[in-house]
Amino acid sequence: MTEILGTPALGAPGLGAPSASSAGVAGSGDRPALAPWWHAGKKLTVLGATGSIGDSTLDVSARLGIPLHALTAHRQVDKLAALCRQHRPALAVIGDESLLPQLRAALAGTGVVASAGAAALEEAAAAPEVGAVMTAIVGAAGLPATLAAVRAGKRMCIANKEPLVMAGALIMAEAARCGVTILPVDSEHSAIFQCLEGHHPDEVERLVLTASGGPLRTVMDLSQVTVAQALKHPTWTMGAKITIDSATLMNKALEIIEAQWLFGVPAERIAVLVHPQSVVHSLVAYRDGSLMAQLGKPDMRTPIQYALTWPRHVAGPVAAPDLTAMAGLTFEPPDTRRFPSLTMAYAAAATGGVAPAVMNAANEVAVVAFLDGKTPFLDIFRTVERALEQAPNLREPSLADIVAADAETRRIWSR
Helix, strand or coil: CCHHHCCCCCCCCCCCCCCCHHHEHHHHHHHHCCCCCCCCCCCCEECCCCCHHHHHHHHHHHHHCCEEEEEEEEEHHHHHHHHHHHHHHCCCEECCCCHHHHHHHCCCCCEEEEEHHHHHHHHHHCCEEEEEECCCCHHHHHHHHHHHHCCCCCCEEEECCCHHHHHHHHHHHHHHCCCCCCEEECCHHHHHHHHCCCCHHHHHEEEEEECCCCCCCCCCCCCCHHHHHCCCCCCCCCCCHHHHHHCCCHHHHHHHHHHHHHCCCCHHHHHECCCCCCCCEEEECCCCCCCCECCCCCHHHHHHHHHHCCCCCCCCCCCCHHHHHHCCCCCCCCCCCCCHHHHHHHHHHHCCHHHHHHHHHHHHHHHHHHHHHCCCCCCCHHHHHHHHHHHCCCCCCHHHHHHHHHHHHHHCCCC
């Protein structure tokens, strides 16, 4: 562990000074004694309700009695309509505007209003009756709605990595300006968030993200990996895209960049450990030699519930793990030769500008090509590497620059 964590040089940049990024995240701030936000009559919007995070969020919100304002999906009309009939939000939004007539027909007689398009997504996130937004849209599509919710002052429960990877500086600066609390939902970032609570940033030496290693951790030859192999995750149940990201360790690459914005820590002080049991969700190394970890079962309902109920830990559907029933907890360094995603993430973080957005976009299109059977598994790494080599050098990109870089990367590398 000590060798992996390392020791930063004196004066190394990191958590020593407040920043816009640390100002917007609650993990290093105060713990207000507040009644549950929904007791004030506010509702929840779930962006990306038809995925695995959406399913878990709706399970948790129903148990807690949180009323729903809006559920959204990109194209899954039937599932969105079924969720609306079950959970009765006020509004349903489908991202693909061509599917609006189909959604309206599916919701006939329910009293749920149907809407469509990017503007409708932003309105669902920023509506006055909304108190909190769960952002779970896969990929870069969730960025505009995330920014709209931040600017409207909502409690932000961020489950999708891409907005912070693409535009972390902009989002965290807006969060600080608007007094918005960013509550991470990724199990790893939720763990770090909890380990940081009550501690001053100057106390922190390094953050440690744990990785299960994914379905291919023990596969030495990746040249013949099939889609079925890559989708067979040993510990987590997730959507196809995030499962492939786990197989390539790109999920951990994205999490490194996400963590640097959430917690105000430079990427070189964020380490990764492979932990196949997925019980220790992440750790914080403190300057006095202490190592603080958060443990829990591999069930996303736990971090989802904490984001919704912060600053309180309340009774929920997931029991604590029974440590006496475990054969052991193991840790190993990641194999960056077989899985170069982490190396690319550190390089993208060091380059800054639009490089993280380019990395994310190239990965998304490469994963789609692999899932569609158009390219071999190893082409995911090759595509991302080549895209990063061609990324424009923009030091302080605007939102328009980021969106343009994302679109151009997708245009060039789509198969």
